[in-house]
Amino acid sequence: MGPAQVQFMITNAMRATLVDELDYTNEEVSAMRPEIAAQLIKTKTKRPFGDRPMPEAWKRGGPIERRSGGGLFANNLVRLAVVAIFGLVGAVATGKISVGTLLGGQEFGRKRLTKLSDEVKKPSSGKKRRKKSRSSKKKVVREFS
16 A cells, blocks of 8 residues: 545546446535545446436535544544543542552652661670579568558
């Protein structure tokens, strides 16, 4: 398939083909959009509307027919991404999921500031403290007189 081409005028040869072979009138060819004329010649479409006038969509300055399925949302992957985003926003808005969960379990907002001295491990004195057992406690006996 070659490069895309846009028909911007109806040539005399095209006019002759449309009038002589495909039964369109001179007035219709004069009012016809060039891209429509090129398509009719390519497909060899004879005048299909009988006694009725040519459709407005075929005339210059008339409404342009739009093909369905165009635009950004024609791609199913884009549709899926948009639905996922709106789903997550809805879940956060209703409280079913937290923003922190969406951020990988991190708290939302700034991290708590810590002092550098809190992160440094202090060396021990070398002596281990021994736990006092209950039996080693001195029993105090009071005498009442």
